[in-house]
Amino acid sequence: MVHRCADAPHGSFFYRPNSRMSSTLYTYNFPTRIRFGSGARHAIAAELTALGIHRVLIVTDRDVAQLPWFPALAASLADFKATTFSGVWGNPVVSQVNAGLDAWQAHGADGIVAVGGGAPMDVAKAIALMANHPGHLFDYEDGASTRPIDQPIPPIVAIPTTAGTGSEVGRSTVISDDDTHAKKIMFDPQLLPRLVLADPELLLGLPASITAATGMDALTHLIEAFLAKGFNPLCDGIALEGIRLVAQNLQACVDFAQRLRTGATFDDATAAAHLAARGGMLNASMMGAIAFQKGLGVTHSCAHALSTVYDTHHGLANGVMLPAAMRFNLAAAPEQFLRLARVVKPEATDGQEFVDWIVALSAAIGIPASLGDLGVTPASFAPLVAVAIQDGCHPLNPKPVTEADFYAIYQDAY
């Protein structure tokens, strides 16, 4: 059982705990070309030309397609005969991919521009995968494939509109079965977007609750990647700087969003500060997804179960579980927790101060303090644990997690 954050425990990147450094080759991947900055989206036409794309399918979700800036973005691609597929909503499912594939084929497209959060990114990748591959999408499930991914995958340009999953810098796509809701991962290096246009202007209208929940997903990626078993000092460094960016910017983003909701108008300095904070979180989100090629941990396993059993928003689930999961981990990795604490509080002397910081941040941005606030009852701990123990994230947690441990963590979060 895995969720959208699926780029980590795969093949050549997978840590082999019994191998010795002296006899093991490690693989690091940081290949995405990113153009970051206010107005980055306006570079799209020149970039598509440089990529040799002539006919574009824009893949987005039905909410993003309604945003005020979207028509102008689509119109700027008139020279590329752009047409829009906006049949994505909620957790992406196979039928959405198939509808998008029909749109791709009907249009005779040769490239995709994916605009939105994790869901349209994943659907765009799945459409691209199926463009030149026969059969059913799940024939290509990572680790259980019945057909090879051996044909070219058309190019994807990604324009993120949230700061959370970081799917725009990932090489996998996670799609659910329409009926069973079982999530499957498809992985291929060619699924990595050729280019990310990271434009913080597109995040200025995100509501406070979505800003908070997606931001906690990014933070959880960064923390769990840093703590994950394995040897990847590049990821460790990226994770620490990403956490600094979250500490500097997430609460500010939520505060700005709340003020806008009450009808406030910003002067130029405040608007610039809002844009800078959104840019900080956009980078932190991509850094989280890059870092978690090292691995994730027990928080994600708990959160994936909540999404399966209660359909809880992934970022919200991570946010609610993170304090209890880190209390569970603290004693197993005191030196790493102290390093984390010193990122957010340079004078810290104890890793507990990092856990305290997480709790304070969650409260400040409106993340519920307990599972009870999400409607979870102790009666559902058994089905939650049954899903969580099967999840692929916790084997890389710094401390082994048993069924009894999962019960204790859910109880603590409750």
Ligand SMILES: [Zn+2]
């Ligand atoms: Zn995640």
